[in-house]
Amino acid sequence: MKLKIILVEDDPDLGMVLKQYLEFSDFEVVWITHPEEILKNKKMIDGYQLAILDVMLPGIDGFELSKEIRKTSDIPFLFLTAKSQSIDRILGLKLGADDYITKPCEPEELILRIKNILRRQNHIKEDIIKIGYYSFVPEQFRLIYQDHAIQLTEKESELLLLLSKNNRRIINRKEILETLWGENDYFLGRSLDVFMTRLRKYFQHDERITLDSVRGVGFKVEFPDNRS
Incomplete structure (x- = not known):
């Protein structure tokens, strides 16, 4: 059974690339461009093993979205953003993010970080x-x-x-x-x-x-x- 990831990214080009690469890496992916879809129906993330949240989103940023998600779910999440200032990284981790990666990022690095998170959550076993x-x-x-x-x-x-x-x-x-x-x-x-x-x-x-x-x-x- 494929592990399920919810991707919240408003950039159409980056979102499509990430979705295709994640699916190529054998994940099942739902890509959302507007965070309001989750705010209106927080149960939609039930059954997913990981959420990837872009920080610079329209209407509500990824930090605020993560706070709303945490009210009803303990799903692990990873912040994806163009910001590289340490204060943003610290804020993201304080909000409970399992990891934080800046754009542009290498897809291979993103996959490794995702697998590390899922491994810590016991969703995947390390292959030896x-x-x-x-x-x-x-x-x-x-x-x-x-x-x-x-x-x-x-x-x-x-x-x-x-x-x-x-x-x-x-x-x-x-x-x-x-x-x-x-x-x-x-x-x-x-x-x-x-x-x-x-x-x-x-x-x-x-x-x-x-x-x-x-x-x-x-x-x-x-x-x-x-x-x-």
């Missing part, structure tokens, strides 16, 4: 992938060996997640490039080789893990795994 003696936490871009944590880059994490889904098979280089970068390009291919070299180094403590190049095709991935 066992790769041999290692534990891979995709949401945190972390690879853990014993008591040592390796902080991966976003692309390293995306690549490792793709490889973990293709264990014990040959995965085509073109497929990797188009999945991670959206195109099959020579220079991106060189970057892919660099990332694969890094991953091999990260996994040096478990000789059962192999990331072998298959000339003219791609890579053969093999490791003992156990998703938990």
Whole structure:
């Protein structure tokens, strides 16, 4: 079952982009452009797991809207605003916001913040992938060996997640490039080789893990795994 988010954003372009990106990230989203819709029917947020509130809204700002929501609901909410002054951030947190992000924001960052909130609310469980003696936490871009944590880059994490889904098979280089970068390009291919070299180094403590190049095709991935 998809987790449900209510988005209150009056900017039509930003609202559409956020709605599409959230839905692409497997959330169910209701997008509202006028806060009066919630004020007239506060029960409409029942059943939702999170509210994203733009601060600069017509008629009533996001801060005041959050106060009204809190009278009847304990739904977690995140403020989305162009304001960056610390006083606004402090005010938002004092009003009970679970997080606060300024515009323009990277959609990936917004998704991570949302998932962190929902994880704290026990709506989602952190996904941990066992790769041999290692534990891979995709949401945190972390690879853990014993008591040592390796902080991966976003692309390293995306690549490792793709490889973990293709264990014990040959995965085509073109497929990797188009999945991670959206195109099959020579220079991106060189970057892919660099990332694969890094991953091999990260996994040096478990000789059962192999990331072998298959000339003219791609890579053969093999490791003992156990998703938990």
